[in-house]
Amino acid sequence: MLNSTGVPDKDQVVSRFFDEKILSSYKAIIECYEDIPCNPCATSCPVSAITIAPDIHAQPVVDPSVCTGCSICVTSCPGLAIMLATVKKDKARFKIPYEMNESFEKGTEVHAINRSGEIIGVAKVLNVSNYPHQLKTRLITVEVDASLLHDFITIRGIQHG
């Protein structure tokens, strides 16, 4: 599916997640399914939690016991393929990279979107950051229902329908 539509299979997605015990704090989820010559995620990680080996084409591997959930890799990934996820009771929280013009206010409700671009529920915007080190990729913190953990990927303004 990924090769012909750009949407990874559910199994692929789940394979990049960690179990809910590990996700009790933010961890990097890296959806890089191809061997491409790229390593900013690994070289930007301040605690060396991401490994790309034996060479630059290998897919990154996250060690969740080392990852502190700092989010530096999220805005370093040129492919926008990294987000942070955590689960607390019935809510999942994400920190996602965002590069569209649309601006989001803290506290507002927006559409939760899946990997096919479809609306799957409601997401609450908790924070928006745009520090210089993010190089103009915004980092948006959102909360969705925990049932959407493996489906949620981005947000869209309500006015867009």
Added chain:
Amino acid sequence: MIYADVLIVGGGPSGLTAAKMCCEAGLSTIIVERSHILGGQLTKQTHKFFGSKDQYAKMRGIDIAVKLQEDLASFNTLTMMLETTVVGLYEDKVVTILQHNEYKKIKAKAIILATGASEKFLAFENNDLPQIVGAGALQTLVNLYQVIPGKSMVMIGSGNIGLIVSYQMLQAGIEVKKVIEATDRIGGYKVHASKLKRLGVDIQTRKTIKRAIGKDQLEAVEIVRIDENFQEIEGTSEIIETDLLCVSVGLSPLHQLASMMNCKTTYISELGGYVPLIDDHFQCSVPGVFACGDMVGIEEASSAMMEGYLAGLYTCNYLNQPHLEAESLISHYENQLYELRNGLFGRKTLRGIEKRKENLIHA
């Protein structure tokens, strides 16, 4: 007559990096660039780059263009000639240029050709209607000049350029109605495809454009499904209303200046078309003429920069004025280039380079 040690034709990623090496070695260097700004395609690439630190990974192309120029700012042996076109190039390394309606001549001891590539186009009915553009032109309009040429767009081609430019047009507020691909597989990196898909853009494989529809400008396109032999499947026609069509079906190396100097060229499909035959030191069949970047084979700007550094270093060696750190820099950049190509996506390039070598031996 203007005299210089090195003349570099083209101020894109490979030309600028080659210039840095020549300047550091103390050679008097001239860059001739057709545009009014330096940076080549980087000046319109608003996305973050792949690669490693050496290729400025995670920086945006537009910022890399600035960085490469900053690297050259301190050299007083460097002359940059903008809005200048090379119109004649001869084996004795006398070059005629046209600068602001004035013809001038430059005589250089060595020439580095870094002319880049041009876009391929596609044959279909009405393909000359206004509002049908190549990906490069569209990036120039939107990213460089902030001109929005349409409300909606259909993209033909799912290579990295097609995917990235579609994403950039979404960022600019243009509705991307569809990205179509003639083969059964998305050509570019899937992370780029996933970025589009989550924003609601449909990417469809095994589809092609049959014709463009419109009177004075594009109004709609007819898309059809094709089989594995790229033949239309009857009854699959679909009309999509759109006022913009972007064609992104690959690039061809701009080999013409090398041909003008009688450098031997060969057609190598893996490298995008006719390319000058170069040896392991980026030297063409005419001694003292070097070529690098997309001109010797279509790759990414990351590889073009590595090739530029190397072509510059080898040019210094040729002129018996080697860079002080020539040995270590050459091995470093050769390694970088090897690493960039040594994966799934580099295989085609490596096959092409192998053919380029074989052709050189036979020539």
